[in-house]
Amino acid sequence: MSRHENPSHADPSAPKPPAHQTDGGDPASAHTFQVDLRGLVDLLSHHLYSSPRVYLRELLQNAVDAISARQALDPAAPARITVHAADDLTVTDTGIGLTEADVHTFLATIGRSSKRDAEGRLDGAGLAGARGDFIGQFGIGLLACFVVADEITVVTRSAATPDAPVIEWRGASDGRYTIRTLPPEAKPEPGTTVRLAPRADAAEWTRADRVLSLARDFGSLLRHEVTVVDGRGTAHRVNHTPPWADRQGSPLARRDALAEYCRATFDFTPLDTIELDLPLVGLRGVAYVLPDAAAPSRRAGHRVHLKGMLLSDQAAELLPDWAFFVRCVVDTDGLRPTASREGLYADETLAAVRDALGARIRDWLTGLSASDPALLHRFISVHHLAVKELARYDDELLRMLLPWLPFETTDGNVTLDEFARTHPVVLVTRTVEEFRQVAPIAGAAGLGVVNGGYTYDRDLVHRLPEIRPGTSVADLDPTTVTAHLDTVDPAAELAAAAFLTIAREVVGRFDCDVALRSFHPTSAPALLLDNREARHERTRAQLADEADGLWADILGSLRAEVPRAQLVLNHLNPLVRRAASITGRELAVTAVEALYGQAVLLTRRPLRSSESALLNRSFISLLDHAMLGHESAGPQKES
Template sequence: MGAETLSFQAEVARLLNIVTHSLYTNKEIFLRELISNASDACDKLRYLALTEPALLDGDATLGIRIEIDKPGRRLAVIDNGIGMNRDDLVQNLGTIAKSGTAAFVEGMAAAKPADMNLIGQFGVGFYSAFMVADRVEVTSRKAGENQGWRWASEGAGSFTVEEAGEVPRGTRIELQLNKEADEFLERARIDRIVKTYSDHIALPITVAAEGAEEKVNSAAAIWARPKADITEQQHREFYHHVGHAFDAPWLTIHQKAEGTIEYTMLLYVPSEKPFDLFDPDRKHKVKLYVRRVFVTDHCEGLVPAWLRFLRGVVDSEDLPLNISRETLQANPIVQKIRNALVRKVLSEIEAKAKQDAESFAKFWDAFGAVLKEGLYEDFEHRDRILKLARFRSTEGDALVTLDDYIGRMKEGQSEIYFMTGEDLGKLKTSPQLEGFKAKGIEVLLLTDPVDDFWTSMVPAYEGKALRSVTRGGIDLGGIKGAKAEPPKEEAAKEGDIATLIAVVKTALGEAVKDVRASDRLTESPVCLVAAEGDMDMRLARLLRQTGRAPEAAARILELNPRHALVKRLAALAAAGGAADQVGEAAHLLFDQARILEGEGPVDPAAFVRRLNEALARNLAA
């Protein structure tokens, strides 16, 4: 059968164009990425061979070999791991099988040369080979199969796949180096790269050149070494390998547990947000080993989703090697390791928060939204996460804790006030905050989507109820403000306001649950609030957007009796004979309140008509 020519997935073609034309200077990382992939392939075969020994096919000593052909300008990375068949080659090397692919490529296109490390972070490090090669040829045979296959590409819009006959099990990636890649034909340069980036790989890595072959890495599992023997640089390179990352770890956690169960964990918290942190699958990236044998990198029960930013390994001495991946989650040993892991990680993060507030603030900006998912999902650790949590507030630009907030509560204040929304700037100018600002009462400003969910699950903190300012029934009268309130405008007559409320209720009908005078507004004429017992407005909107909530519940429209517009309407309503005009204004004010909530007018055409008529009357006067 002849070679089959196939087109790259559109995103891959764009990615290859970016890579091959980039000015990225640290091109040596291509070798680290290829070695890392080879190591993963060997790990997978080692695990499968526990139950299917025949897969090793008489070649049980797993390892990685690098061949340098200086005259031919070729460099090859060879492993005898799991290998690939035709479908694997097409799927793994012709597409990016991840959600968010398009967004990732957009990010790559906009990245500066120094940010090209995104390629490894997204798990597509194979393509970095095209930074140094004019052509890449992959020859592979999958364990347990007889037919070998060859994949080849020059990094343009297509690749070829063809049968390769009898080839060794595993994968051989051969690079035809371009004219700018002379350095990678030097034995000393390759040795140095392997020792720098891949010394921790727990497989022998040999380099063959000019008839000589030598193992160049230590080939010992880094997590099994004594903590004192591991340098910061070694930790960094292992983190790069296990996390497919380029940043330095923000936090390193290395612990060996002995007792009822024995295990070792070597975990890293990144200093930069991984590209796929909010992937809908919410999978963690901690690899599970059993007595130094790789088992899986997707053990669902090992790490909670709200700690999915962790990278690293857990190595158990007690789990059976032949355990199926499907039954791991329910295994009591895995559950015990998980509980210990969560406690240890939280302890280390707590210590870091106390030691370096500035560094912790950066961590929180990157991962706080994920950690807060634990407030919604993990009752056992909720209190500890609440202690760690940081928030923006009306008090200033600095992040604050709930303890900070309680320490600043005003005399007579018994609740912790908060408001959720999409944008910090819009929250700060919301009408619902006007009364709080006038009294100097602090309000937490929450902008992560998860905030709408966890606040519905956490009724109080340290005996102080959490209260959304977008709910009705808030009485600020009993709170003594820390600053003198500005002089209040004279309110409309109580009877006039009562008449106006009646007219507005009639005009709006079932569009509102109620209409009433407001104590919270100082500058705006109107706002919408949720009735007691109803779902908070932003949460309801989020759920409707995902089709998980019924039709929106009617809200309460609050009128500011001190606002000039409201006073004028109250006077018109009380005088009688202007019900139609007041009714039209009521619809305008209601739509205005909806716009401020990000929901838009009920009937845009009617809104425009009413607005034009109001402008015409005003200009005519």
């Protein structure tokens, strides 16, 4: 029985570096980097890995790779992984195992993996080109176990060497390790058993229920049998064939199986399922359409398995940003993991896969209009924002789906196709505020106006003529609405001249003009017409008044001559006709302030401080006037 110890942490099988010559000809002394294992473990646990839970993934990964290596030599070799969750956690595999030289080379050297060498050959077994068959490629997996344990014991027997001895390797978190040879009966069959003695502060990660949960999470799609045996001796099979890989049964049964997998994995019933298949990168899976609206800014987390092992359940980079209405679960052979194996490496392959999956989802979407219009209606009612974003850049999708998309219009929430049949000239506002200002009046005047203030809507409405030739689209200008308002009789306007003069003086403080018109509905006493340029100019002027020094001069130099806002008083409204006949200046000012404040409120835009003060002042003044009128009328006699 032999025993070895390597306190310097160096690899005894590694070649010695050559001495280097200095300029003077004397050989320079050569040194080897030393590794502080405790510091490295702390680095892994706090910076590389997101959680101590990854230790079990690393153990399962090493076991899977060992089995893959053995099956490359002997395809009939058994393929089993057994996890015993007792006081000491053990993971046993029927893989290729290690020789004593392998143990020195791979278990005691950080960064060297038994799955590869510089030429991509399998170091431990001498198998050429086998690197692509393995999950782990970085040589740091076993270190993850030190996150939950201070000592790791590996008992292994090589299948690549006849009559190979049983080797035991014990490694400690301080960097020391020992190796000894055990009797053959210690491990009669080839394979490896890894045993962890959990630390007290990590006991929660090695409890039987937690181990079972982690094994199901990480290993549910592994291609070799994985069993967890709990402390009572009950065996639990944790992996299974994914539903997209099972070709048995009818299309309806397959659809139900995919939906059931979604409920079990993501806890929702999908609106529809989209199967994904990219043979070039060995990718299979399914995209589930969310049944509820999702915010575009919230990127969905997709579950990505690498050769069956869960890599990440938050892989937002798998799909284009516009596809926020689906969640995916995929298994792939061809994508590269990051060093922590908790994400996908951003390279050209990932970009190509992202584009290909996006095209598959787009094809599903465009195909709905012909295959299942009812489902398309349900989808658009939930995810119309996503479709609008995509249609802006996809001409084919625009032509196919724009007629189906709902928009807020003066006719209510209708599709553009329906709206354009009634209104050959479609007017579109730039902001929601503009639409709120003109919608009641424009609708009564027969104008067709679409609210273009929502995300993507204005751009899409302007592309409507591409879909419906003969339709005209123009941005709505306040003067367009004014032109559709009826002028009042000159005698009536002359009679209201004194009131209009006071009104122009009052609202002039807000860069606003006054006009008297007749329009429907008669219940609207006043309409405030404004445009974006006028609002920007008022904001600039306000900032200039509040600023000083150089900044005030800069803002002053930016002054622009733009049309002013316009308060349009409705002569058909009884309240306005009574106000126009007021002779007292104080009451006339109060009435104008109240009419202006009410018109501002109807626009639903934020009030400026001066406008809030005006509303409060006019309300109090009107209340005071009403109370004075009540008092002057005297007490009422009882009948």
